[in-house]
Amino acid sequence: xxxxxxxxxxxxxxxxxxxxxxxxxxxxxxxxxxxxxxxxxxxxxxxxxxxxxxxxxxxxxxxxxxxxxxxxxxxxxxxxxxxxxxxxxxxxxxxxxxxxxxxxxxxxxxxxxxxxxxxxxxxxxxxxxxxxxxxxxxxxxxxxxxxxxxxxxxxxxxxxxxxxxxxxxxxxxxxxxxxxxxxxxxxxxxxxxxxxxxxxxxxxxxxxxxxxxxxxxxxxxxxxxxxxxxxxxxxxxxxxxxxxxxxxxxxxxxxxxxxxxxxxxxxxxxxxxxxxxxxxxxxxxxxxxxxxxxxxxxxxxxxxxxxxxxxxxxxxxxxxxx
Numbered sequence: 507x508x509x510x511x512x513x514x515x516x517x518x519x520x521x522x523x524x525x526x527x528x529x530x531x532x533x534x535x536x537x538x539x540x541x542x543x544x545x546x547x548x549x550x551x552x553x554x555x556x557x558x559x560x561x562x563x564x565x566x567x568x569x570x571x572x573x574x575x576x577x578x579x580x581x582x583x584x585x586x587x588x589x590x591x592x593x594x595x596x597x598x599x600x601x602x603x604x605x606x607x608x609x610x611x612x613x614x615x616x617x618x619x620x621x622x623x624x625x626x627x628x629x630x631x632x633x634x635x636x637x638x639x640x641x642x643x644x645x646x647x648x649x650x651x652x653x654x655x656x657x658x659x660x661x662x663x664x665x666x667x668x669x670x671x672x673x674x675x676x677x678x679x680x681x682x683x684x685x686x687x688x689x690x691x692x693x694x695x696x697x698x699x700x701x702x703x704x705x706x707x708x709x710x711x712x713x714x715x716x717x718x719x720x721x722x723x724x725x726x727x728x729x730x731x732x733x734x735x736x737x738x739x740x741x742x743x744x745x746x747x748x749x750x751x752x753x754x755x756x757x758x759x760x761x762x763x764x765x766x767x768x769x770x771x772x773x774x775x776x777x778x779x780x781x782x783x784x785x786x787x788x789x790x791x792x793x794x795x796x797x798x799x800x801x802x803x804x805x806x807x808x809x810x811x812x813x814x815x816x817x818x819x820x821x822x823x824x825x826x827x828x
Contacts (some may be wrong), residue, residue: 512546513575520572580805597626600811603639607751615822656710675749678787682741694720699743739784
């Protein structure tokens with residue numbers, strides 16, 4: 507009889523391509539993963555792997571069994587969902603992955619709502635880049651992922667995922683108050699702060715600068731948006747930040763910024779007084795917005811825990827950017 511845990515490891519191997527990748531993802535040692543996959547091959551009584559130099563690849567039989575493994579894992583999700591649905595009180599475990607804007611602006615309110623409505627539900631939250639989180643969703647490391655999509659940059663669509671829109675937020679060019687009167691196309695003379703290379707945010711920001719007619723001088727690279735804002739407030743850089751992050755943030759101990767949606771969205775630099783925050787927000791051409799969405803595996807979209815968490819996130823989003 508084939509062991510479901512070992513089939514999960516096979517599914518992970520198909521996603522990640524290496525034993526070390528599976529081990530790192532699931533928190534096992536590489537030797538443990540190798541032993542379990544070898545035992546699965548023994549139990550299946552057919553060759554599932556072949557070596558090409560130092561590379562381990564799936565055979566045709568291995569690929570076929572990996573497909574069956576995914577189906578069986580989906581069935582496990584459905585079985586667990588049906589058991590949870592039968593309980594009078596929603597409980598169990600939900601593993602949620604979010605990126606920084608959502609972690610700061612939405613998660614505290616959403617978790618407070620879930621705790622009040624479903625005290626038996628345990629929610630474990632990790633902060634991870636959407637690119638990594640969506641990959642790990644397929645590997646069942648998360649149950650629900652909050653991700654983002656920048657205008658003009660689409661992510662690959664996976665048939666096994668169900669996507670639900672959470673909302674949109676505007677993207678602003680953020681500059682030190684001292685350069686409030688400088689036009690965006692003249693910011694080629696200033697240092698920039700951006701997220702790491704390879705992220706959707708970085709690629710989109712680069713395209714925005716090039717559309718304005720210059721190649722940015724990227725002096726600072728960090729995935730911590732709070733650091734972006736502090737560098738800008740200190741007069742050391744300029745950057746592009748999303749409204750969801752800016753709302754409610756503090757700069758240098760100063761009171762949080764007023765939600766931009768409550769200021770009329772006029773696009774004027776005076777919307778955020780520079781004396782109060784140390785920064786000014788300048789509109790970008792065509793006033794671009796990013797899309798924020800939740801993603802779950804189709805096999806678990808009807809899970810009461812997933813449904814409840816999505817509802818709490820929608821409520822939190824509406825309270826911030828309504």
